[in-house]
Amino acid sequence: MDVHRRTVNAVVSEKYSKTKNQKLDSQSQSSLYLTNAIFFGLFFSVAYFLLHRWREKIRTSTPLHVLTISEIAGVVSLIASFIYLMAFFGIGFILHPFAASRAVQYDEEDESDIAKNSGSCLAGVAQKLPPRIPVEKVVPANLPAPVLLSMEDDEVVRAVVTGTIPSYSLESKLGDCKRAAAIRNQAVERVTGKSLSGLPMEGFDYDSILGQCCEMPIGFVQIPVGVAGPLLLDGKEYTVPMATTEGCLVASTNRGCKAIYVSGGASAVVLRDGMTRAPVVRFNSAKRASQLKFFLEDPQNFDSLSHTFNKSSRFARLQNIKATMAGKNLYIRFTCSTGDAMGMNMVSKGVQNVLDFLQSDFPDMDVIGISGNFCSDKKAAAVNWIEGRGKSVVCEAVIKEEVVKKVLKISVESLVELNMLKNLTGSAMAGALGGFNAHASNIVSAIYLATGQDPAQNVESSQCMTMMEAVNDGKDLHISVTMPSIEV
Numbered sequence: 001m002d003v004h005r006r007t008v009n010a011v012v013s014e015k016y017s018k019t020k021n022q023k024l025d026s027q028s029q030s031s032l033y034l035t036n037a038i039f040f041g042l043f044f045s046v047a048y049f050l051l052h053r054w055r056e057k058i059r060t061s062t063p064l065h066v067l068t069i070s071e072i073a074g075v076v077s078l079i080a081s082f083i084y085l086m087a088f089f090g091i092g093f094i095l096h097p098f099a100a101s102r103a104v105q106y107d108e109e110d111e112s113d114i115a116k117n118s119g120s121c122l123a124g125v126a127q128k129l130p131p132r133i134p135v136e137k138v139v140p141a142n143l144p145a146p147v148l149l150s151m152e153d154d155e156v157v158r159a160v161v162t163g164t165i166p167s168y169s170l171e172s173k174l175g176d177c178k179r180a181a182a183i184r185n186q187a188v189e190r191v192t193g194k195s196l197s198g199l200p201m202e203g204f205d206y207d208s209i210l211g212q213c214c215e216m217p218i219g220f221v222q223i224p225v226g227v228a229g230p231l232l233l234d235g236k237e238y239t240v241p242m243a244t245t246e247g248c249l250v251a252s253t254n255r256g257c258k259a260i261y262v263s264g265g266a267s268a269v270v271l272r273d274g275m276t277r278a279p280v281v282r283f284n285s286a287k288r289a290s291q292l293k294f295f296l297e298d299p300q301n302f303d304s305l306s307h308t309f310n311k312s313s314r315f316a317r318l319q320n321i322k323a324t325m326a327g328k329n330l331y332i333r334f335t336c337s338t339g340d341a342m343g344m345n346m347v348s349k350g351v352q353n354v355l356d357f358l359q360s361d362f363p364d365m366d367v368i369g370i371s372g373n374f375c376s377d378k379k380a381a382a383v384n385w386i387e388g389r390g391k392s393v394v395c396e397a398v399i400k401e402e403v404v405k406k407v408l409k410i411s412v413e414s415l416v417e418l419n420m421l422k423n424l425t426g427s428a429m430a431g432a433l434g435g436f437n438a439h440a441s442n443i444v445s446a447i448y449l450a451t452g453q454d455p456a457q458n459v460e461s462s463q464c465m466t467m468m469e470a471v472n473d474g475k476d477l478h479i480s481v482t483m484p485s486i487e488v
Helices: 001-058 069-094 096-127 145-148 153-162 166-174 178-193 250-263 286-297 299-310 343-357 382-387 401-406 412-429 440-451 455-461
Strands: 226-232 236-243 268-276 280-282 318-325 329-337 366-369 390-399 464-471 476-486
Touching: 001 069, 001 455, 166 178, 166 329, 226 250, 226 268, 236 250, 236 440, 250 390, 250 401, 250 440, 268 343, 268 464, 280 286, 286 299, 286 318, 299 318, 299 343, 329 343, 343 476, 382 476, 401 412, 401 476, 412 464, 412 476, 440 476, 455 476
Parallel strands: none
Antiparallel strands: 226 236, 268 329, 268 390, 280 329, 280 366, 318 329, 390 476, 464 476
16 A cells, blocks of 8 residues: 555655646747747848849949948858857757757667566556557658568559658659559559550650650650652652641641642752740830940950850850840840751750840949740740741742643642641731641640650741742743741
8 A cells, every 4th residue: 555655655656746747848838939930030131131132232333342340240140140050940850860860869778777676566557558559650741762672552552642751753663664654654544533544654665764755754746657759859858757646637638749849849948047045134224224235235245155155065056136125124045056956945055154244334234034926936926927937948839731730639829729728828917927828736745746746836836927929921830838937
């Protein structure tokens, strides 16, 4: 009985001690929160102050190393607050795994001591407590590779569906791109409740696209590829590949190639060849923006700008700069040759070099975006139709009268009239922008898909004007296409 009373008294005393400690912990936590808030506010306010001061020095060309008393105090405060925050948060984060392992060890030692010293009475109470969950049985959010590799596909699918394993990390964790795609395919089926049985999985090299052209694949789409031709162009014969699911497209294109071939072929001229990129920058006033516009368009400054731009690549060569304003915003359209490449990345790097160069003379220039849509990429735009983008091409051919009748099954007069009323007048009535043709986008898209070009750039690449005229006393047909922005 005495033993039981002493045990109860010990428990009551321990409970009172815990309550007292909890009050002390609450007070210390409140003061700790207040201290952290003060140092957080000090850190960010001082950082903002110093950045503002250094920006003013850049504008006024004052050396950055020349510090005032307030700036010295700010630097000291910034360093002190940084050290405090790193000591409080950074070291705790670094030591977290060690602290956790020590905590588990201490818990196990405490439990063994309790079981040893409490006797059968406390052991009977312990049996009523819920069982302790071993740490090893808790599934972490980031499973190690050996554990993941040993899991069955169905287990991995469940982990992806529940969010335990991120879908985007399957390739790196499994080390098998094909298996990752198959698991992701099943996960999508379970989440959406839709069957993907019609989407092919087998017969594709998923390793070849990893980090290249498609993230998180779940299969692939089959597009049949046909050929049209031979196309006789500038004295050379070409076989034209076309990837499409539209019936009769390849057949009609092939018929056109035949009409051109038997009539002696077609000829083409590249009028311009230059890729564009147009960043948008902002100033505090329209007057200041106009000063940069005049600076960029001054021929005396072109050599220095061209030298800076051309450092981005051995193929990139700046051709011209055109700037236009909208209020205090300036849109700068750079045009450069890019060799055999389509050149979007190349011209973007050159533009970035020039913007960095301009910051020395225009430190108040605020770069809003490396592309301001005045380029204009993947959009039907008048600037591309008028100024050109990529390769500006004119192609023509004279189709003989008998070929028009036998191959195209129509007369020259009827075809000329149809082109005028449909491709020209009809498109004008519709307010078309570069759409003065029958279906240029069909052929451009099919060739782009078959040859690995960017199909989204079909938007501006298929801008085309088709012209037809009766020649040689109205017997033969002169046909031409003008395409100012073919991006390949």
